[in-house]
Amino acid sequence: MINIRIEKTATPKTLPSQDNPLNFGTIFTDHMFIMNYDPQNGWNDARVVPYEKICLEPSSMVFHYGQEMFEGLKAYKTGDERILLFRPEKNAQRANNTNKRLCIPEIPVEDFVEAVKTLVKTDEKWVPTKEGTSLYIRPFIIATDPFLGVRPSDTYMFIIILSPVGAYYPEGLNPVRIWIEDEYVRAVKGGIGETKTGGNYVASMKSQVKAHDAGYSQVLWLDGVHRKYIEEVGAMNIFFKINGEVVTPALSGSILPGVTRDTVLELCKAWGVPASEKRISIDEIYEAYENGTLEEVFGTGTAAVISPVGELKWGDKTLIVNDGKIGDFSRKFYDTVTGIQLGNIKDEFGWTVEV
Ligand SMILES: *Cc1c(COP(=O)(O)O)cnc(C)c1O
Secondary structure (H helix, E strand, C coil), X not given: CCCCEECCXXXXXXXXXXXXXXXXXXXCCCEEEEEEXXXXXXEEEEXXXXXXXXXXXXXXXXXXXXXXXXXXXXXXXXXXXXXXEECHHHHHHHHHHHXXXXXXXXXXXXXXXXXXXXXXXXXXHHCCCCCCCEEEEEEEEEECCECCCCCCCCCEEEEEEEEEECCCCXXXXXXXXXXXXXXXXXXXXXXCCCCCCHHHHHCCHHHHHHHHXXXXXXXXXXXXXXXXXXXXXXXXXXXXXXXXXXXXXXXXXXXXCCHHHHHHHHHHHHHXXXXXXXXXXXXXXXXXXXXXXEEEEEEEECCCEEEEEEEEEECCEEEECHHHCCCHHHHHHHHHHHHHHCCCCCCCCCXXXXX
8 A cells, every 4th residue: 555645735725715616627726646666666756745846857758759658537525524526536547558559558447446535634625616617636757757768658657637617517518519620630530549648638739729610619629530430529428318228439449548537427227227338420420410419518527527509510510409508418418417426315326436
């Protein structure tokens, strides 16, 4: 079991006012977690220290060849002042899948979860309480060898930082408009699309800018080979409800296996809603739209839990989904998951972990 040293800050910051919107990823707490890796000692020197700048050589490998990974999860404060994490071992397992693919040394699942818990506990007063708010947790690993040759680094830093975040939808669940990208691609099977790493994001920025300029909030990716099969949205997985059945693209190797995606599939099982993971072409979606069976479209991810999609733009075609309103399934899923996360609904699944 990991042994974590705690060094508390002598100069705590003023907590942000919860009356102002907490803009995503702009404010950081008093502390951070750091652990180092080298081949002799493995992962070592686990510590919680004051949040501060880190010092790296300009030649550090992460700056040149992108050997880095990240995760994203949240801590929530319940009505009775407990702090809950949602399925953190899923993030730890996914982190190791990413690590394996990117030649980064793995971290035992228990150690990853313990590091998250210890840091959140240290900064517990930073977990906001206002409705819809939470403490965003960003674990990441960077390659630190000072070397310009191409090979996996021998040394790494595993860091966790925390950021209080506001309600994703301050005005309630609002459907988003999505642009279907048919020029650029994000990932192909055999590449790194199923890992959580910066490289996938830099590959997506050009399209993101294009979609924004056209008035759309996110991009829906098609597969890199045929430009025909649905993959996922920006930082969310995608679901369709067609004629009573919930469908989502199968994990083909180029799609990120989202924790929220898995949670939808588990809840469908529990609720007896027919659901399946399969290959879905954009033509099938258009056909369902044309014959009136496309009932709901929604994205899933930790940041928003669920993002109802009100419009899909595919070339010159505009698909308005459910009159641009939130569907019943989307609403029920959102209410159930946020209810479990906040301790307002009994967690029959064992998904929450108390800090
Ligand atoms: C993180 C992420 C998701 C959503 O995963 P969750 O575990 O549900 O937050 C989906 N797609 C991509 C590309 C991601 O990076």
